Amino acid sequence: MSQRVALVTGAGSGIGLACVERLSNDGLRVAALDADPQAAEACRTSFGALPVAVDVSEEGEVALAVERVLHELGQIDVAANVAGITGSRAAAECHVTPVGEWMRVIAVNLTGPFLVCRAVLPHMLAQGAGVIVNIASVAGLVAFPGRCAYTASKGGVVQLTRSIAADYAARGIRANAICPGMVDTPMTRWRLEDPELGPQMLARIPQGRVAKPQEIAEVVGLLATGAMPYANGSTIVLDGAFSAV
Numbered sequence: 391m392s393q394r395v396a397l398v399t400g401a402g403s404g405i406g407l408a409c410v411e412r413l414s415n416d417g418l419r420v421a422a423l424d425a426d427p428q429a430a431e432a433c434r435t436s437f438g439a440l441p442v443a444v445d446v447s448e449e450g451e452v453a454l455a456v457e458r459v460l461h462e463l464g465q466i467d468v469a470a471n472v473a474g475i476t477g478s479r480a481a482a483e484c485h486v487t488p489v490g491e492w493m494r495v496i497a498v499n500l501t502g503p504f505l506v507c508r509a510v511l512p513h514m515l516a517q518g519a520g521v522i523v524n525i526a527s528v529a530g531l532v533a534f535p536g537r538c539a540y541t542a543s544k545g546g547v548v549q550l551t552r553s554i555a556a557d558y559a560a561r562g563i564r565a566n567a568i569c570p571g572m573v574d575t576p577m578t579r580w581r582l583e584d585p586e587l588g589p590q591m592l593a594r595i596p597q598g599r600v601a602k603p604q605e606i607a608e609v610v611g612l613l614a615t616g617a618m619p620y621a622n623g624s625t626i627v628l629d630g631a632f633s634a635v
């Protein structure tokens with residue numbers, strides 16, 4: 391059997407980078423997609439991944455990126471949609487969020503996974519198998535106060551995932567969403583290191599700590615390598631009990 395191939399978006403940093411490492415260690419060939427070309431390239435140096443510079447919110451770029459992965463690596467068995475943004479500080483409560491900020495957060499966080507799924511699904515359908523893992527957020531289940539666009543985008547990712555699972559399960563494709571709580575990555579580090587915000591955030595997590603990106607990648611690996619074959623349409627919460635209270 392040929393070596394399986396995983397496509398990872400947001401591969402250049404944080405959770406995406408941990409997924410590249412985890413999936414490479416699991417023996418998959420990995421295509422590392424990121425808007426930052428240098429960060430994508432670093433995945434080649436560190437893990438032998440195929441680097442692809444792409445903005446996941448751009449339909450044409452995503453189509454070309456998926457074509458390139460198929461051309462260079464021959465197949466796509468796993469698509470992990472990890473790329474995401476919180477938006478600037480202006481993307482806050484609904485009535486003050488600039489429309490452009492809303493559009494950008496939705497474009498990257500929700501339209502991005504849609505475009506990637508849309509591009510890889512015909513190939514997965516043709517091979518009769520495929521695994522999609524979408525990194526949503528606990529903000530897709532409970533609102534993050536003052537983060538209207540991010541919360542809405544992640545709720546959309548949870549439902550996009552269910553929609554794909556329902557539509558394609560009978561044709562060999564599984565789609566699951568992971569909802570991390572707070573993870574120590576460049577996205578969150580400035581908050582965690584802030585002398586006021588950091589302790590406040592930790593105080594809201596019953597387990598008393600944030601996750602390492604590898605703890606999220608571990609579950610992506612389990613889903614990708616077939617260790618959880620009946621997980622389909624699931625929303626897997628990894629949040630140290632944040633949303634349990």
Ligand SMILES: NC(=O)c1ccc[n+]([C@@H]2O[C@H](COP(=O)([O-])OP(=O)(O)OC[C@H]3O[C@@H](n4cnc5c(N)ncnc54)[C@H](O)[C@@H]3O)[C@@H](O)[C@H]2O)c1
Pocket residue numbers: 399400401402403404405406423424425426429444445446447472473474475476498525526527528569570571572573574575576577578
């Ligand atoms: N860090 C957390 O606490 C946390 C919690 C829950 C969910 N998440 C989600 O996990 C995912 C990864 O977050 P992270 O913390 O690793 O963030 P990060 O900022 O460390 O990494 C995000 C990566 O995505 C890339 N990216 C951003 N916009 C892109 C675009 N338009 N096209 C392609 N690549 C793009 C960036 O260049 C970067 O390499 C995001 O979807 C985020 O919403 C993170």
